[in-house]
Amino acid sequence: MPGYVVGLLAAVAVAVVVFAVVVFAVIAIRTEWILPWLRRSTLRPRLWGYSALFGGAGLGLWCFAHAIHRPALFSAAAVGLFVVSTGLSFRATRPGRVPR
Numbered sequence: 001m002p003g004y005v006v007g008l009l010a011a012v013a014v015a016v017v018v019f020a021v022v023v024f025a026v027i028a029i030r031t032e033w034i035l036p037w038l039r040r041s042t043l044r045p046r047l048w049g050y051s052a053l054f055g056g057a058g059l060g061l062w063c064f065a066h067a068i069h070r071p072a073l074f075s076a077a078a079v080g081l082f083v084v085s086t087g088l089s090f091r092a093t094r095p096g097r098v099p100r
Helices: 004-032 046-065 070-090
Strands: none
Touching: 004 046, 046 070
């Protein structure tokens, strides 16, 4: 396949993933509903939603940053969004149990 087709397919795949993450994040923020496999470990669904929203924005910004001529500023902003997302995700989940 030509290089531009692979790049286009990658861009479409990233756009689909970012869209899905943002949709689930907004649902979690608005209704406190989260995906079934996250329910047991997540104490604060709204906070998890904000975490997913920042993570999706960071992913989209990271991919956009590498498609432009001077990506340094956008890459730094994307890394900042990833760090904020990680911190919020940590605060939203249940602490692990201490073994006896």
